[in-house]
Amino acid sequence: MRQYGVLLLEVRDLTIQFGGVIALKKICLEIYEQEILGLIGPNGAGKTTLFNCLSRLYRQNSGDIFVYGESTTPLEPEDMAARGIGRTFQNTALFETMTVYENVLTGAQFAMSGGLTADILGGPKVRRERAETRDRIMHLLSLLHLADISDHTIADQNFAVRKRIEFARALAAEPSLLMLDEPAGGLNREEVAHLEDLIRQVRDEFKVAVLLVEHHLNLVMKVSDRVVAMDFGQKIADGLPHEVRTHPQVLQAYLGEETA
Ligand SMILES: Nc1ncnc2c1ncn2[C@@H]1O[C@H](COP(=O)(O)OP(=O)(O)OP(=O)(O)O)[C@@H](O)[C@H]1O
Numbered sequence: 001m002r003q004y005g006v007l008l009l010e011v012r013d014l015t016i017q018f019g020g021v022i023a024l025k026k027i028c029l030e031i032y033e034q035e036i037l038g039l040i041g042p043n044g045a046g047k048t049t050l051f052n053c054l055s056r057l058y059r060q061n062s063g064d065i066f067v068y069g070e071s072t073t074p075l076e077p078e079d080m081a082a083r084g085i086g087r088t089f090q091n092t093a094l095f096e097t098m099t100v101y102e103n104v105l106t107g108a109q110f111a112m113s114g115g116l117t118a119d120i121l122g123g124p125k126v127r128r129e130r131a132e133t134r135d136r137i138m139h140l141l142s143l144l145h146l147a148d149i150s151d152h153t154i155a156d157q158n159f160a161v162r163k164r165i166e167f168a169r170a171l172a173a174e175p176s177l178l179m180l181d182e183p184a185g186g187l188n189r190e191e192v193a194h195l196e197d198l199i200r201q202v203r204d205e206f207k208v209a210v211l212l213v214e215h216h217l218n219l220v221m222k223v224s225d226r227v228v229a230m231d232f233g234q235k236i237a238d239g240l241p242h243e244v245r246t247h248p249q250v251l252q253a254y255l256g257e258e259t260a
Helices: 047-054 100-111 115-121 124-143 159-172 189-206 217-223 241-245 248-254
Strands: 007-018 021-032 036-040 062-067 085-087 177-181 209-213 226-231 234-239
Touching: 007 047, 021 047, 021 209, 021 234, 036 047, 036 189, 036 217, 047 085, 047 177, 047 209, 085 159, 100 124, 100 159, 124 159, 124 189, 159 177, 159 189, 189 209, 189 217, 217 241, 226 241, 226 248, 234 241, 234 248
Parallel strands: 036 209, 036 226, 085 177, 177 209
Antiparallel strands: 007 021, 007 062, 226 234
């Protein structure tokens, strides 16, 4: 039996409704520090809705989400980075006219003290911090195989590269929990294999927990410590990858679906 560490995030009885559609129905789940948790389910199961609730883009009708025991209900989306919650988007959301480096730097901004005023008025301490941030970003860029294109603009980059840039930007904020929304979408077999190594490497090096929403079941099953399965807005299984993969309700939910 796996020993769980410190509880990072707890979703308790989360329910959200859009008109007549109950997108999430009394969802409960926990994420522990440095855990890789896979979240699977067929189309429309509610995975992205849960992600959007976790980043405060959607507000639940009832239930709550706690980060280190504190309710997130009073928080706005822009407060979440300071609480250690970072994310990437299914269809990437980058600043098109900025360079790769500048995009990743936007992720680090909140982690730096003082902002623009400090840049203008700052003394040696601020300059040192800026230099450290630059080194940290260059390290992230090389980890994600982006160092060679750090001064290229986003507009020239293909989808797979954009996903890696988003990944780097989310990591630049030094999150405790990194939420990845379909990071393997649109990637070829070789890129998926690299992603698998990368997720583990990132967890080990940056001591982050990872919440991975993904249709690529082989990737989820290989990389996750634990997997939660959803269907029709409800949790149907929660356990070790092989337990969830063979769970009767999960097999039933995926009947007729292509399972990668
Ligand atoms: N903003 C919204 N307005 C209305 N309905 C919504 C909204 N967001 C999600 N839904 C509905 O909630 C349900 C869950 O959708 P969601 O996108 O969370 O599923 P999913 O598991 O992420 O699916 P996929 O794997 O296809 O991305 C669906 O019935 C969807 O149509």
